[in-house]
Amino acid sequence: MPEPKFFKSDPDKNSVFGYGYADIIGKYDWNNTIRLVEDASDEDVRRVIAKARANRKPLTPEEFAVLISPAATPYIEELAALSRHFTKERFGNIISMYIPMYVSNECTNKCIYCGFNHDNPFHRTTLSLQEVEAECKAIKELGPFENLLIVAGEYPTKCGVDYLEKVLEVCRPYFHNLTIEVQPMRARDYERLTHSGLNGVVCFQETYNKESYKTFHPRGMKSHFDWRLNGFDRMGEAGVHKIGMGALLGLEDWQGDAVMLARHLRYLQKKYWRSRFSVNFPRMRPSESGYKPKSIISDKQLAQLTFAFRIFDHDVDISYSTREDPEFRNHLLSLGVTSMSAGSRTEPGGYVSEPDALEQFEVCDGRSPLEVSKAIEKEGYQTVWKDWDAVFD
Numbered sequence: 001m002p003e004p005k006f007f008k009s010d011p012d013k014n015s016v017f018g019y020g021y022a023d024i025i026g027k028y029d030w031n032n033t034i035r036l037v038e039d040a041s042d043e044d045v046r047r048v049i050a051k052a053r054a055n056r057k058p059l060t061p062e063e064f065a066v067l068i069s070p071a072a073t074p075y076i077e078e079l080a081a082l083s084r085h086f087t088k089e090r091f092g093n094i095i096s097m098y099i100p101m102y103v104s105n106e107c108t109n110k111c112i113y114c115g116f117n118h119d120n121p122f123h124r125t126t127l128s129l130q131e132v133e134a135e136c137k138a139i140k141e142l143g144p145f146e147n148l149l150i151v152a153g154e155y156p157t158k159c160g161v162d163y164l165e166k167v168l169e170v171c172r173p174y175f176h177n178l179t180i181e182v183q184p185m186r187a188r189d190y191e192r193l194t195h196s197g198l199n200g201v202v203c204f205q206e207t208y209n210k211e212s213y214k215t216f217h218p219r220g221m222k223s224h225f226d227w228r229l230n231g232f233d234r235m236g237e238a239g240v241h242k243i244g245m246g247a248l249l250g251l252e253d254w255q256g257d258a259v260m261l262a263r264h265l266r267y268l269q270k271k272y273w274r275s276r277f278s279v280n281f282p283r284m285r286p287s288e289s290g291y292k293p294k295s296i297i298s299d300k301q302l303a304q305l306t307f308a309f310r311i312f313d314h315d316v317d318i319s320y321s322t323r324e325d326p327e328f329r330n331h332l333l334s335l336g337v338t339s340m341s342a343g344s345r346t347e348p349g350g351y352v353s354e355p356d357a358l359e360q361f362e363v364c365d366g367r368s369p370l371e372v373s374k375a376i377e378k379e380g381y382q383t384v385w386k387d388w389d390a391v392f393d
Contacts, residue, residue, distance in 0.1 A: 020233030021267055022226035028263060030209050030256060036062055037255040040069035049075060052082055052311045059312045061262040067308035068255050068301075076304050083307035083336040086314045093381045096317075096339040097369065098147035098179075101135050102348040103127045103167055107153030109220030111206075113251065113284065116153040125348050126158050129170050136174040138351035142343045143369035146386035148175040149202065149341070152348075154183035154221055161189040165196045172197040176386055179242070183221060184231030190238035201235050202244030203228070204282070207252040208260035216251055232264070236272030243268065243275050244319070249302075250284035250293030258305055262312055278317035278339070281305055283324070299328055303335070310336040322365040329365055330375050342372035 048063045104126035107116040139145055148171060152159040168178055179200035207213055210225050217223045235243050247257035284293040320329050320337045322344040344363050345351055373383040
């Protein structure tokens with residue numbers, strides 16, 4: 001199966017990649033970024049916490065690095081309290097619910113850690129529009145979901161803008177908020193999809209370490225680090241309402257990727273201030289690839305990262321998927337998390353059409369949406385199934 005041809009030119013820009021964050025990230029040395037975390041002292045931690053409590057100026061990414069350092073671990077209860085305070089102050093006692101719908105597991109990329117890897121010898125499928133509608137109907141029977149995340153492998157000739165436009169049109173009568181997680185596209189394609197009901201785009205840079213990125217993504221469109229990184233600029237230029245971002249924790253040093261993510265977020269917020277932003281901290285889960293993570297982030301470290309990010313940015317939506325186990329998700333929902341998925345199937349057609357299709361990764365929280373909702377309400381929080389509508393724009 002041939003790889004897709006890379007864009008020879010991008011009509012949105014004067015070059016293939018276009019100007020964007022890829023032109024800026026080079027000033028941040030990866031090893032120096034790691035040292036920001038490793039060299040943080042107890043005095044640094046107390047200083048940053050005091051600044052956060054005063055709440056007069058936002059923290060810098062470098063101060064965020066202090067909060068995820070080993071030196072800050074003894075202060076994790078204080079971080080949790082601050083995170084809870086800022087979350088309730090900004091979001092109140094609500095947790096927004098969403099559900100993913102995988103429409104294709106076909107992919108031209110050869111990411112060494114992913115179940116959708118092009119070389120994995122499994123049956124591939126792309127849902128027909130009739131199957132997409134059947135999935136929509138099955139999801140609505142699971143719960144009153146209005147936030148749908150449409151996910152596909154990266155195969156532009158089969159799951160490109162034409163196909164996605166039709167999928168959005170099928171899904172729109174069933175859901176008020178439609179988000180996609182697909183291959184990075186051109187700004188004009190994102191803008192086109194916004195006219196077909198697109199509200200948000202999620203994309204994971206996977207790792208911000210450019211040197212090792214190529215090792216994890218040896219072939220396919222995804223091997224182009226700059227094209228992927230500048231995709232967030234193209235989303236902003238297209239006026240996408242909500243931009244979701246994150247790194248896959250486990251590919252590289254998780255603290256380095258977290259600091260780079262914080263820097264990237266600040267850049268996007270300043271340049272594309274009309275868009276809203278969300279972050280996700282997916283830990284590597286087992287998949288058909290059999291890849292073993294380079295680094296392991298513990299539950300305690302992930303909690304510390306979540307608290308630190310909420311203290312760093314009070315407004316960003318922090319999302320937890322079903323990659324995490326029920327007990328951990330229950331604990332974090334009152335300490336910084338603002339949105340969760342439930343009832344997830346990570347294979348195309350998983351809700352009704354093809355439940356035995358190749359899945360991207362194993363789900364850890366297998367509770368039904370109703371069970372997740374009850375757990376949220378037990379903690380004194382309100383489950384919100386719909387939190388955005390075009391009528392409010």
